């Protein structure tokens with residue numbers, strides 16, 4: 381059996397829905413279908429998820445939300461009209477969207493989560509209606525009814541282990557199950573979403589839960605490329621890569637596949653195939669376990685990401701000071717801040733964070749407390765920070781890899797603020813200024829792929 385996820389670009393309008401239906405019909409093994417909310421139809425268009433967030437915020441701030449809710453419904457109406465779905469069949473879907481404001485929510489975070497999740501729910505219900513109209517044995521599954529349980533974090537939930545047990549019941553279904561991506565239900569009964577792009581995670585959870593033979597992830601590119609096509613023109617397509625290669629590259633900027641979605645796939649050892657809805661006959665990219673994987677190149681891909689900040693601390697004899705790092709981590713814990721990396725020297729330490737966790741106040745208070753408790757000789761908050769990740773199973777123990785990465789950067793006068801190699805044997809991480817990140821990606825790509 382295959383679990384198949386269609387991204388927002390694959391469900392953006394009626395014509396895209398038709399391609400999805402053709403793909404479902406083409407292979408009877410495609411039994412469990414995960415939907416995203418309709419995405420952009422053209423470059424300046426809006427994703428339905430973003431419109432739903434606007435709807436929630438306008439409602440919360442008592443602004444006029446009528447235009448945006450009409451705009452959202454128009455997206456579904458357009459698809460329904462394409463397939464000649466009757467107004468009577470459509471009415472319950474429309475009602476849910478308008479009724480969102482009538483429900484009770486624990487707080488504004490859970491309200492936003494519930495509004496946001498409605499995009500994938502309406503896509504799934506509409507797809508089920510269309511497939512039923514085509515006489516296919518399709519059935520919409522509600523996360524509430526089947527107990528797709530997640531943690532209590534409104535907009536950044538994690539799956540609860542009991543969900544895998546609840547999903548296994550469906551492993552031999554002879555129906556076509558249509559399930560909304562991106563969200564689940566907390567123990568208290570609220571809707572909570574994964575982080576943005578999280579329908580990929582739902583698909584991976586289902587694939588592990590029913591022990592699928594394959595997790596197909598349909599998107600709008602022919603393959604995962606060796607570099608982000610927004611940065612490098614016409615990058616090479618990757619035919620096969622390992623889970624951990626993609627995990628590291630997704631973490632550092634390959635937005636085509638959510639980095640957290642790799643974890644259920646790895647746990648269940650489910651192979652993944654990323655494919656293009658517009659050209660389903662193409663092979664796409666296969667993502668497989670490292671066992672028996674033979675690397676074709678030294679480097680598989682190079683990614684960059686800008687949402688980082690760094691805290692640099694200098695204190696003489698830091699290496700001898702008992703409990704220095706312990707106290708530092710206790711301060712992060714107090715401010716509910718997780719850190720990403722912590723490269724260190726004898727008298728220096730840099731801590732790299734995902735800066736989306738910070739407000740100006742948290743940043744200020746945390747730095748003040750660090751100064752008070754740890755008394756560093758020097759503390760600097762570095763906001764202009766990007767991470768470049770060069771990844772490849774072929775890099776393991778490869779002599780000269782570091783020189784091949786840094787030499788082309790020197791040519792373009794890109795300064796490297798940090799190099800981290802060691803913990804992961806298949807990647808090298810570099811810190812640069814944000815403006816240098818695309819130059820660095822292009823240079824490293826040229827070095828290994830041209």
Ligand SMILES: Nc1ncnc2c1ncn2[C@@H]1O[C@H](COP(=O)(O)OP(=O)(O)O)[C@@H](O)[C@H]1O
Nearest residue numbers: 387388389599600601604605607608634635636
């Ligand atoms: N290395 C990469 N390979 C392929 N696509 C990438 C890469 N890095 C970023 N992308 C972007 O990811 C997009 C697909 O992801 P996403 O927009 O989430 O699709 P979907 O709507 O199918 O969920 C592509 O259109 C491409 O612009």
Ligand SMILES: N[C@@H](CC(=O)OP(=O)(O)O)C(=O)O
Nearest residue numbers: 387388416429576577578579
């Ligand atoms: N619709 C959600 C979840 C998602 O995964 O979307 P997409 O498949 O379009 O990346 C979002 O925009 O975040």
